Amino acid sequence: MTPAGHAEAVNGGDGENTITALVIAALVSGELVGDGSAVVTGVAPLDRAGPLDLSILAGARYTPMLAETKAAVVLIDPEFREAVGAPRARIFVKQPLEKLLAVLPRLYPETLPAPGVAATARIGTGAKLGDGVSLGEYAVVGPGVRLGTGVVIGAHTVVGDGAQIGDGSRLWPSVVIYPGAVLGARVNVHAGARIGSDGFGYVFKDGAHTKIPHVGRCIIGDDVEIGANATIDRGSIDDTVIGAGTKIDNLVHVAHNVRIGTRCLLMAQVGVAGSAIIGDNCVIAGQAGISGHLTIGAGARIAAQAGVFGDIPAGETWSGYPARPHRESLRASGALFKLAGMMRRLEKLLEASEAK
Template identity: 65%
Template sequence: MMAGAVIGAGVAVGDDATIYPHVVCYPGTVVGARVILHAGARLGVDGFGYVPGPAGHEKIPHVGRCIIGDDVEIGANTTIDRGSVDDTVIGAGTKIDNLVHIAHNCRVGSRCLIMAQVGLAGSVRVEDGAILAGQVGVGGHLTVGARARVGAQGGVIGDIPAGATVSGYPARPHREAMRATAALYRLAEIVDELEVLVERGGKQAG
């Protein structure tokens, strides 16, 4: 453990873990063996949960834990919330890039790859071997199936089947997303062609 790291009460750290400067493990966090936590990572932070009250937004207590499996690597300035009731769990062998946010009650399987600036909303399930490219966003309570791949900046608003490759917003099969993007780039040209056809039709009618 390096200078400036903070390990809260009741935190369990496995053998041969590497904890870089300014990492914070909030109370009750579990860190597996051979885990690497890069500078500024925050584990076990309270999740973002509030209910309306007479005086405004009232905080929902979070009593779950943040559990990091063996051989996980977590990048700099990544934040992983503790669970509200259930635990937030990162499976063994998963690698998480810098500047990722994983919200309360998420469960990420083993051997996943999660790249920079990904955001997982609450209670997301990412199954074993899935790959989330940079800046992917996954809506709450959704499942990304085992070995699925989500392309950069993909917006996941529905469950992704196991083994699927998706991209775009909303995330859809990659080939379909590429066709939609290509059509969008041709939109101005298509409008010009339609205007010519309308003009010709008007002249013929006259």
């Protein structure tokens, strides 16, 4: 085996899992320099690639690795044309990471479960399944559910009564879709996610916390991806809405009545409290927390572990706890780090003053 874990032998030609440098160059519209017959069967980082791997060089910090890499073919940003190294083939192309999108399906073709209903799956009264649907072992589809064409439901996944799932969507094992939730087309929900559960809503009445019935829906737009063990609550008296093209990482929580726009990115362990509104194209980094009833403007960026307690204007970058505009937050952090030294100088001044 090579260092990357691929077998040395290959199935000659451009088979399902084998591809030449010449074909790669055509797929990415890049400039090939070197051996066009060099064969790859997988991808790996420069420092761990073996002689049958494709790799990329997209940043200056990785240029020293090019001299040591064993990769057969490397996609290289033209900015690093003079970098030292001798893979069998170099392919110069802008944005090499993005260009991998054209190559990876050839090396790693996606395999979907065959259409059909497993013997242990259960389908409720009045449920409608589109053509090519696949239900895994012990999957449960409730009464009145609508599954579009080509939907894949993984093992032990539950789709609650009256839920709707659009064409080409996939629910991985142990997902729970609560009753009445609506998922668009090509939605990808990873294992353990919970979509449409009740939000955390109570009123204090007669000496006890009394639950507010949640009657709103959870609506997920087309082309949304939801990470493993993420949780998205249904609305209380309004809907919770996730806009088309938004990507939600593992362990993210979205509370009731939240509205998230299109093409947003929410990274791991982000928490969004109830009734917050997040505009289109926002990026929220890991472990950031957003308080309820706030508005985050379109295109805003929130740094990791930021604590957001007020509205953020469109297009701005905020960071820190409490979150402030990024430059202001950096200045405040810098001043805090200087505080100990300032205290020592102040103590010396006080000592000198008292000694007089």
